[in-house]
Amino acid sequence: xxxxxxxxxxxxxxxxxxxxxxxxxxxxxxxxxxxxxxxxxxxxxxxxxxxxxxxxxxxxxxxxxxxxxxxxxxxxxxxxxxxxxxxxxxxxxxxxxxxxxxxxxxxxxxxxxxxxxxxxxxxxxxxxxxxxxxxxxxxxxxxxxxxxxxxxxxxxxxxxxxxxxxxxxxxxxxxxxxxxxxxxxxxxxxxxxxxxxxxxxxxxxxxxxxxxxxxxxxxxxxxxxxxxxxxxxxxxxxxxxxxxxxxxxxxxxxxxxxxxxxxxxxxxxxxxxxxxxxxxxxxxxxxxxxxxxxxxxxxxxxxxxxxxxxxxxxxxxxxxxxxxxxxxxxxxxxxxxxxxxxxxxxxxxxxxxxxxxxxxxx
Amino acid sequence: xxxxxxxxxxxxxxxxxxxxxxxxxxxxxxxxxxxxxxxxxxxxxxxxxxxxxxxxxxxxxxxxxxxxxxxxxxxxxxxxxxxxxxxxxxxxxxxxxxxxxxxxxxxxxxxxxxxxxxxxxxxxxxxxxxxxxxxxxxxxxxxxxxxxxxxxxxxxxxxxxxxxxxxxxxxxxxxxxxxxxxxxxxxxxxxxxxxxxxxxxxxxxxxxxxxxxxxxxxxxxxxxxxxxxxxxxxxxxxxxxxxxxxxxxxxxxxxxxxxxxxxxxxxxxxxxxxxxxxxxxxxxxxxxxxxxxxxxxxxxxxxxxxxxxxxxxxxxxxxxxxxxxxxxxxxxxxxxxxxxxxxxxxxxxxxxxxxxxx
Numbered sequence: 001x002x003x004x005x006x007x008x009x010x011x012x013x014x015x016x017x018x019x020x021x022x023x024x025x026x027x028x029x030x031x032x033x034x035x036x037x038x039x040x041x042x043x044x045x046x047x048x049x050x051x052x053x054x055x056x057x058x059x060x061x062x063x064x065x066x067x068x069x070x071x072x073x074x075x076x077x078x079x080x081x082x083x084x085x086x087x088x089x090x091x092x093x094x095x096x097x098x099x100x101x102x103x104x105x106x107x108x109x110x111x112x113x114x115x116x117x118x119x120x121x122x123x124x125x126x127x128x129x130x131x132x133x134x135x136x137x138x139x140x141x142x143x144x145x146x147x148x149x150x151x152x153x154x155x156x157x158x159x160x161x162x163x164x165x166x167x168x169x170x171x172x173x174x175x176x177x178x179x180x181x182x183x184x185x186x187x188x189x190x191x192x193x194x195x196x197x198x199x200x201x202x203x204x205x206x207x208x209x210x211x212x213x214x215x216x217x218x219x220x221x222x223x224x225x226x227x228x229x230x231x232x233x234x235x236x237x238x239x240x241x242x243x244x245x246x247x248x249x250x251x252x253x254x255x256x257x258x259x260x261x262x263x264x265x266x267x268x269x270x271x272x273x274x275x276x277x278x279x280x281x282x283x284x285x286x287x288x289x290x291x292x293x294x295x296x297x298x299x300x301x302x303x304x305x306x307x308x309x310x311x312x313x314x315x316x317x318x319x320x321x322x323x324x325x326x327x328x329x330x331x332x333x334x335x336x337x338x339x340x341x342x343x344x345x346x347x348x349x350x351x352x353x354x355x356x357x358x359x360x361x362x
Numbered sequence: 363x364x365x366x367x368x369x370x371x372x373x374x375x376x377x378x379x380x381x382x383x384x385x386x387x388x389x390x391x392x393x394x395x396x397x398x399x400x401x402x403x404x405x406x407x408x409x410x411x412x413x414x415x416x417x418x419x420x421x422x423x424x425x426x427x428x429x430x431x432x433x434x435x436x437x438x439x440x441x442x443x444x445x446x447x448x449x450x451x452x453x454x455x456x457x458x459x460x461x462x463x464x465x466x467x468x469x470x471x472x473x474x475x476x477x478x479x480x481x482x483x484x485x486x487x488x489x490x491x492x493x494x495x496x497x498x499x500x501x502x503x504x505x506x507x508x509x510x511x512x513x514x515x516x517x518x519x520x521x522x523x524x525x526x527x528x529x530x531x532x533x534x535x536x537x538x539x540x541x542x543x544x545x546x547x548x549x550x551x552x553x554x555x556x557x558x559x560x561x562x563x564x565x566x567x568x569x570x571x572x573x574x575x576x577x578x579x580x581x582x583x584x585x586x587x588x589x590x591x592x593x594x595x596x597x598x599x600x601x602x603x604x605x606x607x608x609x610x611x612x613x614x615x616x617x618x619x620x621x622x623x624x625x626x627x628x629x630x631x632x633x634x635x636x637x638x639x640x641x642x643x644x645x646x647x648x649x650x651x652x653x654x655x656x657x658x659x660x661x662x663x664x665x666x667x668x669x670x671x672x673x674x675x676x677x678x679x680x681x682x683x684x685x686x687x688x689x690x691x692x693x694x695x696x697x698x699x700x701x702x703x704x705x706x707x708x709x710x711x712x713x714x715x716x717x718x719x720x
Contacts, residue, residue, distance in 0.1 A: 108472075109537070109538055110472065110537055110538075110541065166709050166713060167712075167713075169713060175473070176712055176713070178473070179473060179653075179708075179712045180709050180712055180713075182649060183705045183706075183708045183709040183712070184705070184709075186645060186646050186649065186701045186704070186705050186708075187701050187702070187705040187706075189645065189701070190570070190645065190646070190697060190698045190700075190701035190702070191698075191701070193566065193569050193570045193697070193698070194570055194694070194695070194698040196566040196569070196570075197566050197567055197570055197695075201559055201562060201563050201566075204562060204563075204566055205556065205559065205562055208552070208555060208556055208562065209556060212552045212556070287545060287548065288541075288545040291541055291545075292542070292545075295538065333557075335553060336552070336556070338552070339549040339550075339552050339553050340549075342545035342546055342548060342549040343546065343549050345542075345545065346542040346543070346545045346546040346549075347542075347546070349538065349542045350523055350539065350542045350543075350546075353523060353524075353535050353538060353539055353542070354523065
């Protein structure tokens with residue numbers, strides 16, 4: 001009995017890695033993809049901090065980051081651009097991770113937090129405040145007291161809990177959770193559009209900017225909460241992700257191999273909801289990152305389900321690159337970052353979709 | 363008992379049920395025919411309600427007299443020029459969206475496929491915003507054709523990318539290509555809307571979706587397209603049934619998979635494009651209706667498609683009537699009402715029992 005378990009089980013062609021109870025297989029391609037993503041991410045951050053009206057070379061940025069540079073350099077880097085760049089990284093990372101979790105749990109590439117109604121819930125709450133903020137006294141006062149990000153966070157969490165609660169029937173079926181999520185998305189999405197028609201056109205404009213996803217004037221107070229959320233939730237999801245492989249099978253099989261399905265699924269989904277809500281609270285519902293980053297990571301590393309860490313890195317890289325372009329490529333005007341993530345991410349996803357077919361045929 | 367058990371059963375059980383003795387099949391056909399008759403009844407009632415109820419309360423008798431013998435009075439003007447066109451638009455758009463939704467879910471084999479996912483809504487939206495921004499067109503008559511062309515181009519682009527390489531479009535790539543194209547089209551739309559207040563103003567009112575047309579002439583403009591789309595879509599039924607068995611099996615059975623797909627996408631684009639052009643992107647019908655219809659018919663597309671069309675019409679009309687009643691004398695647009703009424707209903711349905719899987 002024990003001898004069978006002790007005997008090292010070989011995965012053909014791979015060498016297993018064991019560390020106490022944890023084991024895994026080392027695969028070269030996903031590692032290279034992850035490293036590549038990290039290089040792009042770090043390069044993007046250096047450029048994002050350096051470029052702008054006050055130009056700094058990547059070298060100067062590095063020097064400044066380690067305490068050098070004159071007062072102006074210090075101010076531009078630490079006061080203005082670094083918090084913004086970090087917000088971009090963290091928002092993208094949180095969205096990428098949330099997307100990877102939901103896509104893996106629901107076994108559906110479209111089941112990103114956008115589709116599950118979490119970002120729409122956050123958006124509806126925020127638009128409510130923006131549209132009525134000036135006119136309706138009580139609500140306006142409340143909004144001013146707690147701030148737009150908090151309102152958005154509450155909206156996203158409410159939507160997330162509503163979805164989980166409504167999809168729960170002695171367990172959460174992944175198919176049901178996607179459908180319930182779609183219902184909530186429709187509800188919140190239509191509420192948003194209706195609110196846009198109720199308000200003044202100027203308020204509608206402000207709400208549209210927020211709804212597109214904007215990093216304008218983001219500071220340290222946006223960085224810190226997102227960073228804390230990621231620091232807490234990333235280890236949690238990595239532990240939970242151990243059972244993600246098992247969740248690929250149907251529920252009875254999963255129970256049969258001894259995984260507590262509902263617990264694992266519940267914890268992972270809760271983590272995804274909090275991540276997506278925090279990201280939305282910080283920058284608005286930046287479209288497409290949660291959908292595209294896991295799919296791009298999946299297709300590049302050729303794994304069977306969206307890889308969590310790589311999705312996180314790709315999400316961060318996508319938003320940083322988008323922020324860089326949004327500040328520099330459109331002259332004096334600044335595009336909301338959500339528009340640029342779509343322009344960057346969509347063609348790449350399309351390219352990957354097309355290329356896969358070419359390889360299949362070859 | 364066993365009969366009601368098959369209502370919501372997955373297609374697997376249905377295929378197992380097929381070789382069973384004839385009486386059961388006959389019973390199912392009877393039930394479906396009965397359902398069809400009931401849906402017709404619901405649709406007729408919805409039409410009557412839609413004509414009878416409005417911002418100005420007109421006694422039922424007056425509605426009837428102004429319908430059959432229009433005397434040129436204020437009441438008959440309201441009935442003939444406002445309510446009747448609105449009802450007709452509701453029927454057309456509802457049928458178009460219901461059928462398009464069923465087609466989309468069938469082709470992508472994705473339970474959450476709707477016009478927003480296949481890039482059609484965003485194509486129409488970009489075209490409408492472009493019409494307002496670049497050409498200053500702000501009347502429905504003007505931008506209806508832009509919306510139509512945009513929807514068509516969006517759908518064709520998604521299909522072209524999804525089926526690139528000649529291997530044909532698989533459900534997942536089709537859906538992913540749809541989301542990618544949607545995001546790509548949404549970007550310039552947002553950029554235009556954010557830079558131009560007039561475009562934003564048109565866009566936000568178009569985006570909620572309303573069937574309150576101001577010009578009855580619009581009906582004659584879209585009617586041929588909706589009819590053509592309905593015919594094309596219904597002709598797609600047997601091909602879709604074969605595709606549900608998997609592309610290889612369908613090919614083995616002698617079905618021309620590529621043609622089925624092309625026909626389907628054309629029908630979807632025409633149906634959604636025409637309706638989006640008239641009343642904006644009404645989002646909920648195409649998504650929900652097929653799920654409700656499948657609950658009655660099972661996964662057989664020859665029944666599912668007509669059921670979805672009928673159900674779509676009734677749903678749009680009823681939601682519109684409720685929207686006129688809740689905020690008197692103002693009204694809530696049908697797109698918003700559909701979500702407010704439809705979403706809780708949809709969620710309850712999803713919760714109540716196992717839905718038919720695709």
